[in-house]
Amino acid sequence: MNEFALKYGCNPHQKPARIYMEGGRELPLQILNGRPGYINFLDALNAWQLVSELKEALGLPSAASFKHVSPTSAALGLPLSDTLKKACFVDDVPGVDDSPLACAYARARGTDRMCSFGDWVALSDVCDVTTARLIKREVSDGVIAPGYEPEALEVLKLKRKGNYNIVQIDPAYVPDPVEHKQVFGITFEQGRNDVRISAEHLKNIVTENKDLPESAVRDLIVSLITLKYTQSNSVCFAKDGQAIGVGAGQQSRVHCTRLAGSKADTWHLRQHEKVLNLPFLPTLGRPDRDNVIDGYINGNEEDVTAEGNWQKYFTCQPAPLTAEEKRAYLSTLSGVSLGSDAFFPFSDNIERAHASGVSYVAQPGGSIRDDAVIECCNRYGMVMAFDGLRLFHH
Numbered sequence: 001m002n003e004f005a006l007k008y009g010c011n012p013h014q015k016p017a018r019i020y021m022e023g024g025r026e027l028p029l030q031i032l033n034g035r036p037g038y039i040n041f042l043d044a045l046n047a048w049q050l051v052s053e054l055k056e057a058l059g060l061p062s063a064a065s066f067k068h069v070s071p072t073s074a075a076l077g078l079p080l081s082d083t084l085k086k087a088c089f090v091d092d093v094p095g096v097d098d099s100p101l102a103c104a105y106a107r108a109r110g111t112d113r114m115c116s117f118g119d120w121v122a123l124s125d126v127c128d129v130t131t132a133r134l135i136k137r138e139v140s141d142g143v144i145a146p147g148y149e150p151e152a153l154e155v156l157k158l159k160r161k162g163n164y165n166i167v168q169i170d171p172a173y174v175p176d177p178v179e180h181k182q183v184f185g186i187t188f189e190q191g192r193n194d195v196r197i198s199a200e201h202l203k204n205i206v207t208e209n210k211d212l213p214e215s216a217v218r219d220l221i222v223s224l225i226t227l228k229y230t231q232s233n234s235v236c237f238a239k240d241g242q243a244i245g246v247g248a249g250q251q252s253r254v255h256c257t258r259l260a261g262s263k264a265d266t267w268h269l270r271q272h273e274k275v276l277n278l279p280f281l282p283t284l285g286r287p288d289r290d291n292v293i294d295g296y297i298n299g300n301e302e303d304v305t306a307e308g309n310w311q312k313y314f315t316c317q318p319a320p321l322t323a324e325e326k327r328a329y330l331s332t333l334s335g336v337s338l339g340s341d342a343f344f345p346f347s348d349n350i351e352r353a354h355a356s357g358v359s360y361v362a363q364p365g366g367s368i369r370d371d372a373v374i375e376c377c378n379r380y381g382m383v384m385a386f387d388g389l390r391l392f393h394h
Contacts, residue, residue, distance in 0.1 A: 005017070052171065071230055073242060109135075132151075147168060223362065279318060303320075339361075363386065
């Protein structure tokens, strides 16, 4: 297959639409089920690059949840604690511990569950049955992987009344070194961003504290590879082998940091004892639980614990999670890693990062205010490396 006709482009009125290979070459993928759309393929191909690079860099199965051409999270296949299983809604699934790929998916899908609603999934390894069963339970548009176990494929084909999008990609495919795109009828050409991010990029430590443990090196690599496929401007908070807060597509760097930091805070607070033990009605679906948890933590559109509201969600009225309780919980955090796709122009980014437990930072450096940013890191005892990489992605 050297081309595939799409129903439409980004929007229903944008027709015709297709994906194809120049020169009549075969596409490096197969559509095993469903009919993916234009945005589906943008998510799938960006997400595949992310997870395959994570696997190459860190040697562990990896997964990503993508939505509107940016990752909500990406994660490595590290074991899950009982608390994480409960926070990720997988504590009732047998066999998760036996599948590193399932652990990676549970982490990636469980990080920012509201933003992952209707996501595209990418897996670095052949999809096994346990991972397929986890995917089947979530609202998702499709999945891309280098292969599928026969039983896993049958499980996935049952999603969306048999219309779930399942794509298999050739893991040996290497694109041309020069890429092209059109905007307003004008063709742009550039060399692919083929930089391979590794621990070597974290050697230039510019702070007084130079103690960068292996766990932080791993998390900074997770953060930077995630940023490589995130719409810019962007920053990424990471902890324990997963991206826990992605701030994508903001015009101001500090707005990226605030957005990502608030998502990281929500991720941590999902593991608060009060949140883990919310008395949900057994009839309340998983997406509704996600919305209620977010409202409970962040106090959004309604007070879900108020009289007249709680009865819609809970078997009994839960006590609110107070601002004091949240501050006390978040103040205990440390060891979080933060990557940025371009330099920090002001130290306000570091101040905001500190509030979310950041201990390790990677950024390109090169701002005229680098000294002020370094001084702020020194004040909080952070370790900061200048990686010399700008990772804009558009």
